[in-house]
Amino acid sequence: xxxxxxxxxxxxxxxxxxxxxxxxxxxxxxxxxxxxxxxxxxxxxxxxxxxxxxxxxxxxxxxxxxxxxxxxxxxxxxxxxxxxxxxxxxxxxxxxxxxxxxxxxxxxxxxxxxxxxxxxxxxxxxxxxxxxxxxxxxxxxxxxxxxxxxxxxxxxxxxxxxxxxxxxxxxxxxxxxxxxxxxxxxxxxxxxxxxxxxxxxxxxxxxxxxxxxxxxxxxxxxxxxxxxxxxxxxxxxxxxxxxxxxxxxxxxxxxxxxxxxxxxxxxxxxxxxxxxxxxxxxxxxxxxxxxxxxxxxxxxxxxxxxxxxxxxxxxxxxxxxxxxxxxxxxxxxxxxxxxxxxxxxxxxxxxxxxxxxxxxxxxxxxxxxxxxxxxxxxxxxxxx
Numbered sequence: 001x002x003x004x005x006x007x008x009x010x011x012x013x014x015x016x017x018x019x020x021x022x023x024x025x026x027x028x029x030x031x032x033x034x035x036x037x038x039x040x041x042x043x044x045x046x047x048x049x050x051x052x053x054x055x056x057x058x059x060x061x062x063x064x065x066x067x068x069x070x071x072x073x074x075x076x077x078x079x080x081x082x083x084x085x086x087x088x089x090x091x092x093x094x095x096x097x098x099x100x101x102x103x104x105x106x107x108x109x110x111x112x113x114x115x116x117x118x119x120x121x122x123x124x125x126x127x128x129x130x131x132x133x134x135x136x137x138x139x140x141x142x143x144x145x146x147x148x149x150x151x152x153x154x155x156x157x158x159x160x161x162x163x164x165x166x167x168x169x170x171x172x173x174x175x176x177x178x179x180x181x182x183x184x185x186x187x188x189x190x191x192x193x194x195x196x197x198x199x200x201x202x203x204x205x206x207x208x209x210x211x212x213x214x215x216x217x218x219x220x221x222x223x224x225x226x227x228x229x230x231x232x233x234x235x236x237x238x239x240x241x242x243x244x245x246x247x248x249x250x251x252x253x254x255x256x257x258x259x260x261x262x263x264x265x266x267x268x269x270x271x272x273x274x275x276x277x278x279x280x281x282x283x284x285x286x287x288x289x290x291x292x293x294x295x296x297x298x299x300x301x302x303x304x305x306x307x308x309x310x311x312x313x314x315x316x317x318x319x320x321x322x323x324x325x326x327x328x329x330x331x332x333x334x335x336x337x338x339x340x341x342x343x344x345x346x347x348x349x350x351x352x353x354x355x356x357x358x359x360x361x362x363x364x365x366x367x368x369x370x371x372x373x374x375x376x377x378x379x380x381x382x383x384x
Contacts, residue, residue, distance in 0.1 A: 033085055033130055033227035040224040041082040045177060047217015049074045051096055054210040058101045065212050069107045072097040076215050080118075085125040085227050090118045092143070094213075114159050114183070116145025132172070132226045139165040147185050157185040163213075173225060179215040184208045249371070282307070284381045286345050290328060290374070293340035301348055304381050308352040317384035319360045320345045325376035326366030334366030338379075345379040360384065 051072050052065035061069055074097055080090030094114040101107045120141040124134060140163070147159035163181025170176060186208055284303035289296045311318050322342030324334035342361040350356050370376050 032230040034230055036224060036227065041088075041227075042222040043080055043082075043219050043225070044222065045076075045078040045080075045090075045217055045219040047076055047177065047179075047215050049076050049094065049096065049213055049215040051098075051214075052212045053099045053101050054212070055099075055101045056209055059103050061101055061104055061107075069104065070099060070101055072099055072109065076217070080120070082120075082122075085130040086122045088120040088122070090120055090141070090143075092116055092118060092145075098149075098211075111150045112147055113150055114145060114147045114161075116143040116159055116161055118143035118161070118163075120165065130227055130229065133169065135169050137167040137169075139167060141165060147183075157209075160184050160186075167219065173221045175219040175221070177215070177217055177219050179213075181213045181215075182210065183213065184210045282383070285378045286341075286348075286381065287375070288341055288377045288379070290325075290377060291337070293337060293344050295344060295348070304345065304348060305352060307381050307383060308349050308354050311349075311354055311358060311383060315358070317358050317360060318349060318354060319362065319382050319384050320349070320379055321362040321364055321382075322379045323364050323369075323376050324366045325373045326368050327373045329366065331366060335363060338365050339363035341377075341379045345381060349381070 051074060052067075052070040053072070054063075054070070061067075065071065074095050076092060076094045078090050078092040080088055082088035092115070094116075096112050096114065098110045098112045099107050100110060118141045120139050122137055122139045124137045124139075125131070128134075143161045145159045145161070146156055148156035161181055161183040163179055166178045166180075167175045168177070284300075284307055286300040286304060287296050288294065295301065307318060310316065320342045322338035322340070322345075324337045324341070326334065329337065339361070342363055346356070346359045346361050349359055367376050
């Protein structure tokens with residue numbers, strides 16, 4: 001009688017002990033990141049370029065950018081830094097074979113070098129929030145620099161450019177880029193014989209030497225190339241409040257149960273012998289972290305051990321029911337997660353020596369039966 005009452009008291013006490021399901025992910029702000037050091041977020045790029053030229057002196061030449069009368073091949077290298085996920089600077093060097101497009105039959109080559117500084121705007125990060133694993137980043141830019149004809153260093157002009165840089169993620173440090181841009185020089189860079197720039201008005205764009213470029217190549221990110229998101233303080237405070245409420249509620253339940261057990265033990269001598277079948281009504285809970293089917297605290301299995309011992313002694317059936325909280329995840333996902341949680345506890349019972357044929361698993365999916373809602377991330381164990 002005495003041993004049975006002590007066992008009942010232990011099981012009743014253990015069945016009310018809960019482990020709060022701690023959220024392992026810290027909430028962060030979508031558009032805010034921590035500041036990095038000056039030496040972080042640098043990159044280098046290299047690639048090949050195809051350029052089509054539209055010059056101020058040409059007459060009667062097709063506008064087709066793929067025509068051999070306009071198109072040339074060159075290469076490009078760049079070094080730059082992102083100061084924020086949305087704003088960066090790049091110094092770009094373009095070694096090119098320019099074309100002095102005069103007419104359908106006259107389009108001689110010359111060698112030139114463009115050096116320009118570009119201000120870049122990563123609109124993907126600006127509008128969609130920073131994501132280091134985003135496959136495609138959409139980056140418009142504008143720039144200014146100098147273009148010079150290498151076989152005549154005295155002939156140099158200011159070079160203006162604007163373009164769209166597309167970065168495609170390969171890995172943390174490697175990207176493939178496709179850079180489409182337009183450029184213009186406000187002078188007679190190609191030194192065409194019939195180019196009378198001095199007599200033109202500069203506000204007439206048809207008298208500028210222009211180019212249309214497509215660069216493709218590889219970018220390598222140096223050193224630290226990611227950003228740490230800033231924690232959402234308001235969300236953290238709300239989470240902490242929920243956890244404190246849960247802890248207070250758990251403490252109150254524990255105190256109430258302790259009082260009940262003290263009364264039960266104090267009056268044990270006046271009670272008739274308890275039939276062991278009353279153990280059937282005892283339910284134990286095993287708690288899980290958010291989005292996890294791994295037991296959050298092994299202490300919960302102490303509760304399950306008592307049920308397992310009773311089941312083995314009486315060849316009883318055990319019902320294991322899995323749950324998820326309906327506040328997070330889709331109904332379909334929560335159904336699968338609750339099934340996994342039930343299977344996890346069933347496997348623990350088998351390790352304790354319970355016959356697998358005597359274990360019934362159920363999955364209830366997402367529910368909101370308990371407060372706070374994190375308590376619903378559990379599996380219950382009960383004698384059938």
